[in-house]
Amino acid sequence: MIVRTTAWSAGPGCHGGCGVLAHIEDGKLVKIEGDPDHPINRGRLCARCLAMTQYVDHPERLRSPRKRVGERGENKWVDISWEEAYDLIEEKMGNIREEYGPESMVFSMGTGRDVGAWICLLAYNYGSPNVMFALSGIGCYSPRIAASETVLGDYCVFDGGQWLPKGHDDPRYEVPETIVIWGYNINASCPDNIFGHWVTDLMKKGSKVICIDPRLSFFASRADKWLQLRPGTDGALAMGFLNVLINEGLYDRAFVEKWTNAPHLIRSDTGTLLRASDLIAGGSPDDFVVWDTVSGAPVIWDSANQEFRSPGVAPALEIPADQCAVHLADESSVPVKTVWSTFCAEVAKYPVDRVAKITWLKPEDIIEAARLYANSKPATIQWGVAIDMTPAITPTSMAIAALWCITGNLDTPGGQVIARPAFGAVAYALPGQRGPIKLPDMESDKTRIARDRYGVLSEFIWRAQTDVTLEQIFTGKPYPVKGMWIQACNLIGGIGYDPKRWVKALKKLDFVCVVDTFMTPTAELADIVLPAATFLEKDGIRSWWTPLESIVKAMEVDGCRPDNEINFELAKRFNPDIKWANLHELLDEIVSPSGMTFDELAERGWELPPDGDPSAPYLRHERGLLRPDGKPGFKTPSGKMELYSVLRERWGFEPLPHHEEPPFSPVSSPELYEQYPLILSTGRRSPVYFNSEHRNIPWLREVDPDPVVELHPETGASLGIGDGEWVWIENMFGKCRLKAKLTPIVPRWMASATHGWWYPEHEGAEPSLRGVWDSSTNQLLPMGYQGKDGLGTHAKCTLCKVYRAHTAPPGAYALPGGGVIGGATSTAATGAGPAPGHAARRGGVSTGSGKEA
């Protein structure tokens, strides 16, 4: 039997979307292949998905709920039935809700999992608004989406033809002349629901590449322009690009005039936007003002009706100095300037020479890259998590969004396409979206952690702020946190910075439940662990941009249950009045905007939204497809793309894009830089792992057997470090032990360290916690350094020193057949490592027919 379904999360771990054909024999997975007809991957499939036979039938996979019988972290468990597990969870979480209120339970998830919807289902029906993405500063994807929502009302991605049935061959499509790959080794993990190799496909069709990356990636090697910038200075670079574009007139002035709020006026006295309420008695504070060059007078822009209050207005982008005062309703007179002048003045603070000094780039490289981007039609930018991993994420994203807008590439074929979930069917509510899974009322949202501290959390991001949550666990202020539900999330071994502090935090809680496929360092600290199903073992939906896709159950693994079934069952227990009789009714409601039921969608496998649907390109701002009122324009307060952000002004943050130094850098902390003279960038992606997963999958582990830190050969030589030697990476917060790889693909001043390392084959009980303290780079990253608006982090731009470790971590990985990888002390390593039988078993054929191993 061959089952056609969609890969997402548990299994390959990724943000998913690829079509697969699962070959099932006698209820077992014997082979998995890419679906040649699928519009995303067209028959291709990545290493992680191709290793699914070793995943689903892994001997160490969790196959029964278990209950802790020793202390937390002692790794003492007893298997229990699902019914007993549900009863216990109902009792423990019920007690917390009764005694402290539902907000005292936090629901923690990892990155881009399909569990996003289902964890909200459970949290919201329990009554808690505290769904937490467990990374400091919510620093992955959500900040970029929220920043784009803030200034544009929507999010954008590069146009890889993904909205068109024939992809690149569709007559409506244009191959981008230039693709900017910004902080992104996209082929290695297909993050942000983009299939990385679309870029490679387009390079073959002639797209040029500008690669912005300190590390020589595949793209950097082949780029027409490679900018090897200092990590954390992306904002300065974007401002430098804008500087070149504006000074050289390489922008689309007609777009700026018509579609941005560039002509809106700013009061020189307060520095804030001039509003109709300032100008006339009874004017609305939501309406703005422009200078009309025809009448030589201010005219009101009616935001609600998306029109000027008088006809024939020609708004000025710049106002002559002698006409720059307006009379206000209170009879006073105030000098004004336009948003455009203000924006240009901010950009003018970033001349190329200054930007070159900040970014450690050559001025001519910045200029040439800016010109190449601006002169290419169409051109597109695909940015990565490196942008989120700067604390000034929002102002940086605003600068990059301005780039794609003022060059006229917005929602054009081959340009920057506005991305909405296909048909508006929201399975997983990303910033700015609301699906059918909601809190019972908005009142319940008021207790969400740090919602009131950070405006963007009240407006777009429906999450508890992670750093504040951690502090609240210790302070109990303004209310105690008493329990945590952790699902598809390796808080200690993967996503949590300062993981030792998280261990202390978990130990303070009354109740911790972990749902996962394998034991992890995090699961070791739970009271109850539930065994989750992989994507092959569940029904579900993926509507992350496009297409709308069904996930259908191809098989079952005894003892395991799908996240959505687990959460639906518990949601029903905590809220007997839940709206849906069963999970399939909920799936039907989620896909209903497409006009299909779940079964109808499952029959088709996927569906692309038709032209004319607000979720299908192109030029939707011109066609009135973006705003709820059907008028042309954008879903922002002014209806314009906002070069000066109305919302940021309201929230009390800088309304203009700019650069800020990360907290630990040669510039912001020169004294620390003397002590820790290398820039530490953590988290370069491996194509065979998704974050902290897959180290226990033999076909994948053999590709990337050890945690690696890349150092330039000259840096290694100067530190007396040889290729393949184990080294300590240390800074003011902690240290970890990785294996040095000397390679000229990194600059001399950087240590590029792989993240998410723990050793599934090691002892589960403390103090080992599956070896997490050996090689977790997060020990060098503190919590609490999020950006001013609660977003953004510093994982890719901090400081460290590196020195020889002389020994390998205990129990270096043993290959089947007795070979040992990575042992500086290889004899000892073999002795302490997994038993030969253990390794051989894991290396063997896990399922299936044909040849025996």
Next chain:
Amino acid sequence: MVTKRKAKAPECGLLIDYEYCTGCYACQVACAQEHHWPAGMGGIRVQEVVQALPNDRAYLAFIPFPTELCVLCAARTRKGLQPACVQHCMAACMKYGKIEDLVKEMTKPRMVLWAPRA
């Protein structure tokens, strides 16, 4: 006395456009899955080659190399399917076919034609 063994000329091969190989290792795992190889064995291995260049530059390349275990997926190609590595290659930079045809497709630099078996 030494007698020279007469090697049979290979008929089919793999054409790799290594300009576009991104080092995703899909070919390697696809092969292991198809032929049930345990970790440590397989019909194709991806090699990373980093070449330092003048003026402090470097070039990063990956090359899939068919090993002694490569059988060119005879069982698949008999059924009209592509070899497992070729089908799943994320960069679509591998091609299977008759060597005489593949040679004609070597129309750009940074390509290699492997003839792993007769």
